[in-house]
Amino acid sequence: MEKNNNAFDVALSLLLNLDASLFQIVALSLQVSILAVLIAAVLGFPLGAAVALWRFPGRGAMIVLLNALMGLPPVVAGLMVYLLLSRAGPLGEWGLLFTPGAMVIAQVVLVLPILAALSRQKVEELLGEYREQFISLGMSRPRMMPTLLWDARFALLTILLAGFGRASAEVGAVMMVGGNIEGVTRVMTTSIVLETGKGNLPLALGLGIVLLFLVMLINAGAYLLGELTRRRTG
Amino acid sequence: MSSFNVPLLASSTLVPPPALCFDDVAFSHEDKVLLGPCSFNLDCTGPTLVMGPNGAGKSLLLRLAHGLLSPTQGRVAWSGHKRPRQAMVFQQPVLLRRSAVANLTHALAVNNVPRRTRVKLAYDALERFGLTACSNTPARVLSGGEQQRLALARAWVLSPQVLFLDEPTSALDPAAIKAVEAAVREFHQRGTRIVMTTHDLHQARRLAGDVLFVSGGKVREHTPAEAFFDAPASREAQAYIAGELVE
Amino acid sequence: MKKMLSLLLAGVTSMGLAFNTFAEEYITLASTTSTENSGLFDAIVPKFEDATGIKVRVVAVGTGQAFEIARRGDADSLLVHDTSGEQRFIENGHASERADVMYNDFVLIGPADDPARISGTQSATEAFAAIADAEATFTSRGDDSGTNRAELRLWQNAGVDPDGDWYRELGSGMGPTLNTAAAMDAYVMSDRATWVAFGNRQNLTLLFEGDDVLFNQYGSLLLSEDKHPHLKHGLARQWHNWLISDDGQQAIAEFRVKGQQLFFPNAK
Numbered sequence: 208m209e210k211n212n213n214a215f216d217v218a219l220s221l222l223l224n225l226d227a228s229l230f231q232i233v234a235l236s237l238q239v240s241i242l243a244v245l246i247a248a249v250l251g252f253p254l255g256a257a258v259a260l261w262r263f264p265g266r267g268a269m270i271v272l273l274n275a276l277m278g279l280p281p282v283v284a285g286l287m288v289y290l291l292l293s294r295a296g297p298l299g300e301w302g303l304l305f306t307p308g309a310m311v312i313a314q315v316v317l318v319l320p321i322l323a324a325l326s327r328q329k330v331e332e333l334l335g336e337y338r339e340q341f342i343s344l345g346m347s348r349p350r351m352m353p354t355l356l357w358d359a360r361f362a363l364l365t366i367l368l369a370g371f372g373r374a375s376a377e378v379g380a381v382m383m384v385g386g387n388i389e390g391v392t393r394v395m396t397t398s399i400v401l402e403t404g405k406g407n408l409p410l411a412l413g414l415g416i417v418l419l420f421l422v423m424l425i426n427a428g429a430y431l432l433g434e435l436t437r438r439r440t441g
Numbered sequence: 442m443s444s445f446n447v448p449l450l451a452s453s454t455l456v457p458p459p460a461l462c463f464d465d466v467a468f469s470h471e472d473k474v475l476l477g478p479c480s481f482n483l484d485c486t487g488p489t490l491v492m493g494p495n496g497a498g499k500s501l502l503l504r505l506a507h508g509l510l511s512p513t514q515g516r517v518a519w520s521g522h523k524r525p526r527q528a529m530v531f532q533q534p535v536l537l538r539r540s541a542v543a544n545l546t547h548a549l550a551v552n553n554v555p556r557r558t559r560v561k562l563a564y565d566a567l568e569r570f571g572l573t574a575c576s577n578t579p580a581r582v583l584s585g586g587e588q589q590r591l592a593l594a595r596a597w598v599l600s601p602q603v604l605f606l607d608e609p610t611s612a613l614d615p616a617a618i619k620a621v622e623a624a625v626r627e628f629h630q631r632g633t634r635i636v637m638t639t640h641d642l643h644q645a646r647r648l649a650g651d652v653l654f655v656s657g658g659k660v661r662e663h664t665p666a667e668a669f670f671d672a673p674a675s676r677e678a679q680a681y682i683a684g685e686l687v688e
Numbered sequence: 689m690k691k692m693l694s695l696l697l698a699g700v701t702s703m704g705l706a707f708n709t710f711a712e713e714y715i716t717l718a719s720t721t722s723t724e725n726s727g728l729f730d731a732i733v734p735k736f737e738d739a740t741g742i743k744v745r746v747v748a749v750g751t752g753q754a755f756e757i758a759r760r761g762d763a764d765s766l767l768v769h770d771t772s773g774e775q776r777f778i779e780n781g782h783a784s785e786r787a788d789v790m791y792n793d794f795v796l797i798g799p800a801d802d803p804a805r806i807s808g809t810q811s812a813t814e815a816f817a818a819i820a821d822a823e824a825t826f827t828s829r830g831d832d833s834g835t836n837r838a839e840l841r842l843w844q845n846a847g848v849d850p851d852g853d854w855y856r857e858l859g860s861g862m863g864p865t866l867n868t869a870a871a872m873d874a875y876v877m878s879d880r881a882t883w884v885a886f887g888n889r890q891n892l893t894l895l896f897e898g899d900d901v902l903f904n905q906y907g908s909l910l911l912s913e914d915k916h917p918h919l920k921h922g923l924a925r926q927w928h929n930w931l932i933s934d935d936g937q938q939a940i941a942e943f944r945v946k947g948q949q950l951f952f953p954n955a956k
Contacts, residue, residue: 294761294918304762305716305747339509340535343528344551344599354547358538386716386747389730404863405725406870406888 217413222420228390229414233421236394239307239381240374243314244322248367250315251322256356258323259331260348270327276320281313282379288313289383305386310394313380318370325366330355364433368426375422395421455632458525458602460484461506463660466515468501476501478515479660481653488625488635490645490666493655494681499638500607502655503529506636507605525602532608534592536580541572541591544580548595566594570624586617593624604628606637610644622648642682646670654678714743715923718763720834721861723906724748726881726950732939736930742923750861752832758782758909761916765924766909767931769879770834774907785910789931790940790951792904794838795883796896797866798824798875806875812899816846823854825874829865830857834904839877842901866892879904881950906951908932931955 221229258269290296292304292312303309333355334341341351356363378396385392387401395418402411460482467477476498483489483506491499504510505517507529519525537544545563554562567576570590575583580591589609596604606625610618625648629635639645645652649666654675661675673679723729724746733744747757751768758766759782767789768774777783796806796815804822806815819826820843828850829836843850856874858865862882869876870890878886883894908928913921930936932955940953 294916296760299761305745337535337537339504339529339531342509343507344548346551350551354537354551386745386749388716388745388747391745401725403867404721404861405882406863406866406886408867408888 213409214412214416217409218416218420221413221417229417231390232393232395232398233417235307235392236375236396236418237421239310239394240314240371243311243374244318244367244371246311247315247318247322247370248363251319251370252326252356252363253352254319255323255326255328256330256352258327259334259355260351270324273320273324273327277324279317279320280379281317281377282383284316285313285380285383288316288380292384304384305388305392307385307392309384310381310392313384314374314377317377317380318374321370321373322366325369326356326359326363329359329362329366333359361433361437364429368429371425372422375418455600455602457486457632458527458634459519459521459523461603461636462516462518462520463506464516464518466505466512466517468505468510469513474658476505476655476658477512477660480515481660481663483634483636483653484520485651485665486634487650488629488637488648489651489653490649491636491638491653491655492640492642492645492678492681493661494686495640497655498658499640499655500532502653502660503605503607503636503638526600527603527605528596528599528601529605529607530589530592530596530609532611534588536583536588536591538581539579540577541580541583542567542576544591545595545598549598552599562598566598569597569627570594571620584617586613586620589613589617589621590624593621593628597624597628600631601633603634603636606635608638608640610639610641618644654681656681712743713741713923714745715764715920715927716745716747716762717765717767717927718747718749718754718757719767720751720754720769721748721863722769722835722879722882723767725861725863726885726945728881728940728943728951731943732936735935735939736927739930739935740926742926744927750829750831750833751835751837755782758911761911761919764911764920765927766911767906768834768909769904769906770837771905771907773834773837774909777909782912782915783909784912785928786907787928787932788954788956789906789908790937790953790955791906792880792951793897794835794877794902794904795880795894796875797869797878797883797892798895799873799891800893802895804875807895809896812842812896812901813846815896816842816848819875820846820848820850823852825854825856825872826850827856827858827865827869827872827874827876829862830859831861833861835862835877835879838904842877845901881945884948884950885945905954 258266288309289304291298292301292309293299294304303312334351337355346354376396378400381392381394382397382400385394385397387393387397395414399411399414402414463479463481465478465480468475491502493499501510505512507527508517537547539547542563545566546559549559549562564573564576567573570593572587572590572594575587580588583591610621613621622644625635625637637648651663651665652669653663654661654669654673654677656677661677662673664674669678670682673682729746733746737743747763749757751770751773754766754768755773755777757763766783774786778786798804798806804819804824806818809815809818828839858868860868862878863886865876866878866882866886867888870888870892873891908931910921910924910928911919937953937955940951941949943949943951
């Protein structure tokens, strides 16, 4: 119990003192995860909607694959991206290994299947409801896509948050491709691993509490925004 | 499906649509014939009321006519070269998760109406159907009657030459039914050919120009309204009007 | 919805700021967790940066992984502690040059009541044999790190094939292994630097130290220009030379944790 109290004290003093290096770590964590989730959304939502809308050979296999990839261990995603971006790998020329860019790519790999699989489910549900009306209006499938994605916007926001949760909470992938370099690729989760390694358990837990607090803040913001918009537009 | 020309003003009349031909049409599902085979021509001014007991195949016939379903046998065709502009109002209106006015502008956008005219057409239609007050209300929190009127307004902005209505009043209270029937008459007066299913005999008497009677998956007769209600030709329709249970 | 999008966009734009730190000159150094966790780099790297303007990005991993990163051409320079492994690395043509930089030593840590009685032993060999005889729980890193390799050599010297319930291979870094040892009241071999800086000792204490075989030499390696022409060889050489220069050696000697000197410069 004493240890927990320490951790809360540490978390509180970290937040209150606005420690500069903590601020940098938090900012990088948010930037990497938000950018990764946005890129994954731009790719994943249309992908999910397309799988919901079109019938093509291998569609069932694709759905199974997307669902399975939702459970991809982060360290495996990290290893794949590492081998891809390593100098000896196919994209080594880009020189992205051990940079925030590499971390963004790894997180996109992790988050994309979640966004695509869950949005596929939601869009397919909505399509079932709308199909006859859409055909009656003479809409082509490509024209249905934006309508469905917009009408699923509240569900998509929730899915986006799930993706953000996975991105900001994982450590295996960013550790491997980012290298946990101080001031460059050190984020909340890799700091926690580092401090645990040093035996600074209260500090590690304190950082964990800060991370949890941030994720809660973002979720609360999104929830409020969603509620307000829902009340206005239904 | 529909190609939109210059949107028509509400007061002007529409080009009469070509005749709808059912040529030996049947629809089966898992080896069970649900409708037909049947052949008929719809070339009268209407309104055409598709009547018959529940489960007779009325909705199926409407969906085949509108093109939501393809027949498993035979051909549904419009005489002439071009499909007429058409719209459909469902028993349960399918409205988008947006405001009332956005539902109308969406339908116009889909039909390539220029952005600037969309909003004006939408508000005109909302006014016509008494929905101005709730133009910014989310469509899905409107009452059942308001939702059905919004679905009618959405059909109205598309200026359809043919309008299909599938039991549009079955879930509504009398005041809302009255509003829907008034709207149907207004469409008719504008020159839209109405094809509407109902199992309400009184409603059919109020609206029908001609009656297509369906029972047991077969089209039994297609008769002008007066003749139909006086003395139906088919045995099934006679029994139905007499108030007997007909399959 | 639009508000949220603009917020997100603002976040992304500000990202440019964070990513902009790339313009400056830097090298990527693959090194070991023991040096990073002790805080050595935090103390000496700024002095190097002041002298040369070159930033050093430290990727701290186990020695095995550090070799692998360098072999693939993903780091400009290497600072590890496995002298025989380093020599093999040169023989295989991955590195062109090696220099001794500093040493620290390994220490044997265990529960304060010392059930295997190793605190009275005269040599590391005796101490390891005593642990094996008592079958006292011992946690090994088991991660092919420099420390792990050194530990396995010491078991061999003691004529013990470590096996059985008492010997736990963790596959973890030094810090996590110490955390586990503290939780299990187990013996563990650690580098002195990580041990002194370690904050979660619980019932653990230092039981044996000082034997010459526990000597832990760190070497700096320059990587092969033939194999990896894209690396920043010029900058890496500046770092390498600085480490073994008087300035670098003095910076290492001045580094203290809790008043203790942890690394002893010994460049020739």
